Amino acid sequence: MLKYLLIAVVVIWLLYSPILRRARQLKRQQRPAAPSATPGPAKPPQVEDMVACAHCGVHLPASEACRDTAGRSYCSAAHRDAGPTSH
Ligand SMILES: [Zn+2]
Known part of the structure; x- marks a missing residue:
């Protein structure tokens, strides 16, 4: 009974880990984009x-x-x- 539970946990972890990795990658991609996006619209009034x-x-x-x-x-x-x- 405990073996099946462990297998179920491993299967669930294998299913979710690529999704979590993608979510982390998306967060990393969004972070550098946010600061670079804010000076863009702020520049025209400075010129x-x-x-x-x-x-x-x-x-x-x-x-x-x-x-x-x-x-x-x-x-x-x-x-x-x-x-x-x-x-
Ligand atoms: Zn003068």
Whole structure:
């Protein structure tokens, strides 16, 4: 009676072990994919248009630029007040 129980346990273990191995492999495959997937959609907002200051020529993000009435970009209010220079 105990022999049959042992055989049944071994048979069940043999049936389930490949499934468990596959489940572990799937978990391993999912883990590296998750962190690499999150920076992907996060990157587009980090990429920002760069503009050059019309006075000194320094490049800065468009959102940080000061603009005059003509729409020219400047790195600071002081350079905006100083006006554009030809580079
Ligand atoms: Zn400047």
